[in-house]
Amino acid sequence: MEGPRSPAESEWPSVLKFLNQSLRSNADWSISAEYPTALSTTNLHNMRIITDQEQVISHAVLKPLIIKSPHVIFKVGAIGSVVTNEMHRNQGLSTKIIEDCLSQATKQQCDIAILWTDLYDFYRRLGFELAGSEVSVVVEEEFQAPDPTLKLSKDPKVAAQAIHRLYSTHTVNSVRTVEETRKFLSIPQTQIYTAWDSSGQLAAYAVEGKGVDLGGYIHEWGGSVSGLLTLLSFIRREKQKPVTIIIPLHAKNLIERLREKPVTYNQGYLGMIKILNFDQLAAKIKRAFRAEGIADIVLEKQGDKYFFGCNGDLAVLEGDSNLTHLLFGPIDLPALEVFKPETVEKLTKILPLNLWVWGWDSI
Ligand SMILES: CC(C)(COP(=O)(O)OP(=O)(O)OC[C@H]1O[C@@H](n2cnc3c(N)ncnc32)[C@H](O)[C@@H]1OP(=O)(O)O)[C@@H](O)C(=O)NCCC(=O)NCCS
Numbered sequence: 001m002e003g004p005r006s007p008a009e010s011e012w013p014s015v016l017k018f019l020n021q022s023l024r025s026n027a028d029w030s031i032s033a034e035y036p037t038a039l040s041t042t043n044l045h046n047m048r049i050i051t052d053q054e055q056v057i058s059h060a061v062l063k064p065l066i067i068k069s070p071h072v073i074f075k076v077g078a079i080g081s082v083v084t085n086e087m088h089r090n091q092g093l094s095t096k097i098i099e100d101c102l103s104q105a106t107k108q109q110c111d112i113a114i115l116w117t118d119l120y121d122f123y124r125r126l127g128f129e130l131a132g133s134e135v136s137v138v139v140e141e142e143f144q145a146p147d148p149t150l151k152l153s154k155d156p157k158v159a160a161q162a163i164h165r166l167y168s169t170h171t172v173n174s175v176r177t178v179e180e181t182r183k184f185l186s187i188p189q190t191q192i193y194t195a196w197d198s199s200g201q202l203a204a205y206a207v208e209g210k211g212v213d214l215g216g217y218i219h220e221w222g223g224s225v226s227g228l229l230t231l232l233s234f235i236r237r238e239k240q241k242p243v244t245i246i247i248p249l250h251a252k253n254l255i256e257r258l259r260e261k262p263v264t265y266n267q268g269y270l271g272m273i274k275i276l277n278f279d280q281l282a283a284k285i286k287r288a289f290r291a292e293g294i295a296d297i298v299l300e301k302q303g304d305k306y307f308f309g310c311n312g313d314l315a316v317l318e319g320d321s322n323l324t325h326l327l328f329g330p331i332d333l334p335a336l337e338v339f340k341p342e343t344v345e346k347l348t349k350i351l352p353l354n355l356w357v358w359g360w361d362s363i
Contacts, residue, residue, distance in 0.1 A: 003050035004100040018056040034211030036183040038063035058084040058093040066175040071288035077105030080363030111281040129321040132270025133249040141262040145230040150195040162202040166222035172356040184360040203227035218245040219359025248356040313343040
């Protein structure tokens with residue numbers, strides 16, 4: 001057995017064949033079409049494989065993302081396409097491969113790693129914890145469009161430039177090029193909906209589905225709140241069945257306006273998160289507090305314990321999972337009754353951190 005190691009360029013076809021056979025046996029497209037930036041020859045150095053007699057038997061990929069938020073610029077290592085050949089499972093191969101991806105992410109200065117799975121216990125053993133927040137809102141019925149002047153369309157031929165321009169207005173987003181947006185737009189099993197104003201400018205967009213995943217889910221969207229609501233009402237009508245939009249918790253205005261409509265509201269986790277570079281992340285967070293005029297912030301690690309709070313009002317946290325929840329949520333700081341009200345007021349200026357990963361970036 002050989003690896004974990006990154007595949008040579010000449011091995012790329014056999015890596016893809018392994019992934020398609022193991023993870024996309026019923027699809028009539030290649031998995032690389034679903035993750036065009038992660039599963040691409042330009043990201044070979046971040047793929048990890050184990051081979052046996054020149055056959056790929058285990059794989060995972062790391063995709064580093066730069067995610068900008070109002071307070072912090074995160075470097076996030078997304079991990080995906082984790083799979084081991086059926087004949088070689090339960091021998092620790094995926095564990096080894098993921099550990100190698102994590103050490104690669106740490107070397108590349110990622111603050112955290114993130115992944116999406118339902119194998120919670122498997123990943124908890126590797127130090128991941130369900131964290132961050134995601135709101136999903138099911139639009140149960142069609143409602144009155146707030147802006148009837150918009151022209152609504154399902155035409156898949158949309159200029160990547162126009163989408164990119166609205167995407168760039170999000171307060172939290174990953175750094176993407178127009179070319180990457182173009183690639184994402186051609187992911188199979190994707191439906192794009194757009195709303196255009198009278199001067200021909202894109203007012204809102206919404207993207208539903210992504211390969212075998214996220215059918216019925218709008219996972220990428222952008223534009224004005226009234227444009228989006230108008231688009232959602234149109235999508236509900238077009239689909240003739242309920243549709244779900246996934247929203248970051250910090251998009252308060254959109255959430256509030258949607259909750260006035262016939263919808264079902266759910267709050268869940270963003271994903272499974274593991275902190276990789278505590279010192280680097282703590283320095284970024286302390287800088288964010290100082291920029292808000294809070295100079296007495298304490299966030300230190302001593303042994304296995306974390307000391308956190310504002311000068312004189314400190315909590316001691318044991319274990320990484322408590323720290324992950326404290327920083328990324330979900331957490332209700334006032335309800336914790338750990339800190340004095342004046343400390344809570346300071347802490348909630350930054351926490352929980354507004355981390356968000358848009359659907360096209362999830363792998
Ligand atoms: C999930 C999956 C990737 C795990 O791969 P794997 O190579 O079997 O993983 P590991 O061997 O490292 O760990 C699997 C189990 O074996 C155990 N194990 C680890 N090392 C072991 C060893 N040396 N000897 C025996 N068992 C071992 C682990 O504790 C783990 O136990 P758990 O199932 O209770 O969590 C594999 O089952 C798979 O490919 N599934 C289909 C695709 C999939 O679901 N991918 C996950 C997407 S997030």
